[in-house]
Amino acid sequence: MNYIIEYEICAIACVIVIFISFLRSHFFPSIQNRLFGTLLAFTIADLTLDVVTAITIEKVLSLPFWLNYLLNTMFYSMQMIFPVIALFYVISLAGKLWSMSLKKILLAVTAGAVSLIALIFVNPFTGILFYIDPVQGYLYGPFFKALHVISSSYLLIIIIYLIRHKKAIQHNQLVSAVWFVSLVITAIIVQLIYPNLLILGTVIGIAVSVMYFMLQNPRDMVDYRTKTLNYNAFILCLNELIMEKAQLYLISVDLYNMPYINRIFGINSSNMLLSSIAQFLKDDSKRVWVFRTTDTRFVVITLDEKEHESVKKRINERFNQPWNIDSSQIIPSFAVCSITKQEVLDFGLDNLASTMDIALSNAVRNKEKNPLSIINECDINEFTYLLEVEASLHEALFEKDGLCMYFQPIYSLKEKKFIGLEALVRFNHPKFGLLLPSEFLHIAEKNGHMQKLDQIVVKKVCDFINEYEPYEKLKMQFICINLSAAEFASNVMPIKLTEYIKDNIAQPEKIFFEITETIAASSKENLLECMNQYISMGFKFALDDFGTGYANIAQAIELPFALIKIDQSLLTASPSVLNDILHMMETLDKMTLIEGVETKEQLDIISNLNSGFVQGFYFARPMSIPALISFLSDYNDR
Numbered sequence: 001m002n003y004i005i006e007y008e009i010c011a012i013a014c015v016i017v018i019f020i021s022f023l024r025s026h027f028f029p030s031i032q033n034r035l036f037g038t039l040l041a042f043t044i045a046d047l048t049l050d051v052v053t054a055i056t057i058e059k060v061l062s063l064p065f066w067l068n069y070l071l072n073t074m075f076y077s078m079q080m081i082f083p084v085i086a087l088f089y090v091i092s093l094a095g096k097l098w099s100m101s102l103k104k105i106l107l108a109v110t111a112g113a114v115s116l117i118a119l120i121f122v123n124p125f126t127g128i129l130f131y132i133d134p135v136q137g138y139l140y141g142p143f144f145k146a147l148h149v150i151s152s153s154y155l156l157i158i159i160i161y162l163i164r165h166k167k168a169i170q171h172n173q174l175v176s177a178v179w180f181v182s183l184v185i186t187a188i189i190v191q192l193i194y195p196n197l198l199i200l201g202t203v204i205g206i207a208v209s210v211m212y213f214m215l216q217n218p219r220d221m222v223d224y225r226t227k228t229l230n231y232n233a234f235i236l237c238l239n240e241l242i243m244e245k246a247q248l249y250l251i252s253v254d255l256y257n258m259p260y261i262n263r264i265f266g267i268n269s270s271n272m273l274l275s276s277i278a279q280f281l282k283d284d285s286k287r288v289w290v291f292r293t294t295d296t297r298f299v300v301i302t303l304d305e306k307e308h309e310s311v312k313k314r315i316n317e318r319f320n321q322p323w324n325i326d327s328s329q330i331i332p333s334f335a336v337c338s339i340t341k342q343e344v345l346d347f348g349l350d351n352l353a354s355t356m357d358i359a360l361s362n363a364v365r366n367k368e369k370n371p372l373s374i375i376n377e378c379d380i381n382e383f384t385y386l387l388e389v390e391a392s393l394h395e396a397l398f399e400k401d402g403l404c405m406y407f408q409p410i411y412s413l414k415e416k417k418f419i420g421l422e423a424l425v426r427f428n429h430p431k432f433g434l435l436l437p438s439e440f441l442h443i444a445e446k447n448g449h450m451q452k453l454d455q456i457v458v459k460k461v462c463d464f465i466n467e468y469e470p471y472e473k474l475k476m477q478f479i480c481i482n483l484s485a486a487e488f489a490s491n492v493m494p495i496k497l498t499e500y501i502k503d504n505i506a507q508p509e510k511i512f513f514e515i516t517e518t519i520a521a522s523s524k525e526n527l528l529e530c531m532n533q534y535i536s537m538g539f540k541f542a543l544d545d546f547g548t549g550y551a552n553i554a555q556a557i558e559l560p561f562a563l564i565k566i567d568q569s570l571l572t573a574s575p576s577v578l579n580d581i582l583h584m585m586e587t588l589d590k591m592t593l594i595e596g597v598e599t600k601e602q603l604d605i606i607s608n609l610n611s612g613f614v615q616g617f618y619f620a621r622p623m624s625i626p627a628l629i630s631f632l633s634d635y636n637d638r
Contacts, residue, residue: 046079229289269330457481501539541561
């Protein structure tokens, strides 16, 4: 028989190039990557044996019969092993390999393949698959077609598995895997009809190549700025290693002063610094995997404790020295978190990321005591606490009503009475009791729930106004409501919040929406559009925390704020500067409020200043609605 082998030779060359690229890409040693590497190796071996056996079969009568028996036995054995490896690879895509009993998988999947391989090895004595006739040469045996049918059945099992576990597999993975298996089954059928084409090996080569670019594509795993692995690769790696219950070690390095470096040295120098740090962390080691998980954060994963300790030591020595970048010496501020406790890994992937955030935050807080704060044991109790808060907060926002409003009265120095309120949200945790915003707002921000929180706060303030009539019964002139940065992500306020406000707030001129200096500095253009939209509806705006350093006077002037809330830091740092600011704001026809007045000494300082309103613990603390009603009724009736 004359075989057409040219296509298969091209397929071999293609798969070899991909295999070399795969090995050079420095993938982390996950079971999925190891299986794919094995799949590539078996594909090359299978295609090579297919070509070699095609040549030896054509010259069967001129070669020793044992050579053809040996080569074809190896080839058909490879044909049986290949679908088993493919099945294990598909199971790993679904993340189910380590959630199942490995013994059961081995018995269920490989028992049939082992039996068939045994039949292949005894074939020289039985001729059940093929035999060599001294006259006619190479001939098929009675079980030859059945062998291909069994191979196809293994591939059908893969398709059934993919369909049953489609929710656990990414869409592109599912499509690529089904396409791959269907194409191979089709090729088996064509191969049986036209045995001289050698189309099966060619199709397998093409399909594996496509899978490489669709499922294992290095371009989807690399951060091109630093040439490290990216966040997607980090998630896949951790998923694999946690499921394998591997003893992995993590070091997270966060460069928290990168915005400052960007401003001082420029974006190009910052990028060069990041690349230099990434290269230093990699250190050309084949046992270290470096991931850039955020703009300023790198995570180093090792599977060896000695390598882990070596990386920590190198970081400790190197980061105390400046980095020579483009003729400048740059010293980045950084925090380092080292996680080696297997108990932490048992929390799972999402919780592990949260654990690193906690550890890095602790490292930043302790930077003055130790600029390089390596934390060998994360605070499990703190993490468990935050995890419980996070779970309960989600219920409070979307399922249960666990949020409540406190109000802090605002005092008028001119009228000698309380004339306004600031609405402050509290979270009534079922286990830990009443939590302040500082204990849960960062969790809401991390999970993208600030808009939902704003909506709940506005609704509760509206309910308070409608039920207690604070303008009429409590003689309040206005109420301040804090809005988060999430509301100003675009130049149009969110539709849900806007529609609710239109339908439920009858006196918009008595509502001040408070915006922090941070928002004013970072979202100026969008903020102006949103403010004008709400001002046209009658609402007013207050600038909160003025003087904390994020915004300048020009921003306070340019944006249409009606009320400027001056941070306590200006009161304690420089009363004379504070007095100048108050006079300037009066000239600009802006109301002013001094925050954080907590002592009689502070009150004495501002008593001679031209400030309209004050707010602080000296006058009144935030209080629940019943306490507020009682307090204001007693005070303002004097």
